[in-house]
Amino acid sequence: MAIAQSVLDIVLDECRRHGIATVDRIAVQVGALAxxxxxxxxxxxxxxxxxxxxxxxxxxxxxxxxxLRCPLCGELFEMEDRMDVxxxxxxxxxxxxxxxxxxxxxxxxxxxxxxxGA
Amino acid sequence: MTxxxxxxxxxILEVNERLARENRKLxxxxxxxxxNLMSSPGxxxxxxxxxxxxxxxxxxxxxxxxxxxxSSYDAERLQRKGVQAVQINTDGACHLDGNMIRxxxxxxxxxxxxxxxxxxVGNLVCPAEFNLGEHEKVMILSVAEGDDxxxxxxxxxxxxxxxxxxxxxxxPYVDCDVNAIHERARHLNPTQKIFNISCRTGxxxxxxxxxxxxxxxxxxxxx
Numbered sequence: 001m002a003i004a005q006s007v008l009d010i011v012l013d014e015c016r017r018h019g020i021a022t023v024d025r026i027a028v029q030v031g032a033l034a035x036x037x038x039x040x041x042x043x044x045x046x047x048x049x050x051x052x053x054x055x056x057x058x059x060x061x062x063x064x065x066x067x068l069r070c071p072l073c074g075e076l077f078e079m080e081d082r083m084d085v086x087x088x089x090x091x092x093x094x095x096x097x098x099x100x101x102x103x104x105x106x107x108x109x110x111x112x113x114x115x116x117g118a
Numbered sequence: 119m120t121x122x123x124x125x126x127x128x129x130i131l132e133v134n135e136r137l138a139r140e141n142r143k144l145x146x147x148x149x150x151x152x153x154n155l156m157s158s159p160g161x162x163x164x165x166x167x168x169x170x171x172x173x174x175x176x177x178x179x180x181x182x183x184x185x186x187x188x189s190s191y192d193a194e195r196l197q198r199k200g201v202q203a204v205q206i207n208t209d210g211a212c213h214l215d216g217n218m219i220r221x222x223x224x225x226x227x228x229x230x231x232x233x234x235x236x237x238x239v240g241n242l243v244c245p246a247e248f249n250l251g252e253h254e255k256v257m258i259l260s261v262a263e264g265d266d267x268x269x270x271x272x273x274x275x276x277x278x279x280x281x282x283x284x285x286x287x288x289x290p291y292v293d294c295d296v297n298a299i300h301e302r303a304r305h306l307n308p309t310q311k312i313f314n315i316s317c318r319t320g321x322x323x324x325x326x327x328x329x330x331x332x333x334x335x336x337x338x339x340x341x
Contacts, residue, residue: 002211006130018124028130033273035243083272086306095308098276104130104247110123 003036003046005106006076010106011054020111031064032079033101037064053111061087066101134248137216141251144223151233151337154250156274157258159240162284163190165317166258167235171201173327178232178334183222185214185239192237202226213244216251219271232334242271253337260285261294269303279311282326287316 011026030036038061049055066079070086071094077087079101086092131136146150157163161206165183171180182203184193192255193205203227206218220235228234238245238254257278259267262285266273275281283296283302311329 002213002215003130006133009133010126010128013125014126018122020122020124024121035247035273062280075227078212080268084302091305093305093308095305102273106126106128106130108123108125108127110121113120 001044001048004041004048007041007106008052008054008061010049011057011109012052012069014106014109015053015065015111017115018109020109021053021114023054023109023111025058025060025110026054026106027060027062029064029103029105029107031101031103032066032100034104035096050070057111060106064100068096069099070096100112127150131247133211134216138146138249141216141219142253143232144228144300145251145253148228148231149338150228150231151254152252153233153235153249153336154238154245154252155239155258156238156242156245156255156278157260158263159259161240161260161263162317163237163258164195164241166282166284166315167196167237168199169317169320169323170235170327170330171196171199172200172322174233174331175200178331179230180236181225181228181231183219183224183234183236185218185237187239188210202231208239209296212239212241213248214238214250215227215248219250229278230340233330242267242274243320246271246273246277254279254333256280258284259299260280261288261307263294264291264293265295265298267300268299268306272306275303276308278307278310280311280329283312283314284320285316285328286321287319 042059045059067076068079070074070089072089084091142341155163165180174180180201182196182201184203184205187208193203196203203221206222236250257274257279283299303310313322313326315326
């Protein structure tokens with residue numbers, strides 16, 4: 001719920017800056033490792049956005065895969081099941097580097113201005 | 119119809135990150151070491167703090183911000199130990215955020231404090247995402263929870279600089295391989311400091327408090 005409210009705060013701030021009266025679509029990136037469940041975020045957003053210019057907006061959530069780099073072979077790969085295993089080298093004791101998977105970003109907003117009679 | 123498309127690219131947690139930076143600035147001005155203590159419910163956060171307060175008594179002053187969904191039970195436990203403690207009730211929220219800490223600080227006398235511990239809401243998921251301005255993230259896993267937890271909650275293990283494996287006195291009674299916890303945690307976070315402890319018997323607490331005292335001195339620039 002705190003995350004949905006934060007998304008809404010950013011969206012309403014951008015609406016003020018760019019003169020958007022009605023928001024149609026909000027593109028959001030969420031890392032697969034982030035503590036965000038897309039369905040729950042969509043539901044919570046509908047609740048917090050009621051009565052705002054974003055109340056009918058579609059929340060378009062793109063999940064960013066967890067990408068790791070193995071320090072042994074240097075390979076970049078998508079995590080399958082565990083964060084500590086390289087598909088080529090097996091378990092890596094010295095730790096894999098996290099390249100992506102923790103994102104929580106509002107990417108873009110689409111909407112309409114005031115004069116459209118929307 | 120004029121359609122407007124605006125590229126945004128803003129971190130959803132940007133407000134919390136800003137508040138965390140402001141909190142950190144205040145902590146640093148006062149040379150207070152701040153720990154964010156996280157675990158699942160019942161792993162022993164408050165017991166660790168009771169034991170730690172006893173060990174530091176007379177040498178360093180500890181204060182605590184207690185986060186719970188409801189009740190001031192934990193803050194009262196620590197106040198009985200002579201620790202300055204304030205309670206935050208999140209009224210349902212599953213984690214603390216930077217703003218709650220800022221508000222709680224208004225009710226603390228920070229001047230005599232050497233180490234401030236923020237006891238987060240019991241949860242291995244969401245607290246990992248919200249920085250509070252702390253210098254160290256410390257997590258507790260009790261052996262009764264099982265040795266599979268690093269596999270299931272990797273982010274918490276990856277971001278915590280210290281892992282306290284609590285309730286090791288229960289090892290004869292639970293199916294938990296403590297070496298597997300160490301190995302799995304190390305794979306996720308090779309630099310993590312791990313201490314096996316029991317708040318009930320006192321085992322291992324000396325090593326943990328020795329680390330903490332050294333960290334307090336380092337933070338004050340004394341060593």
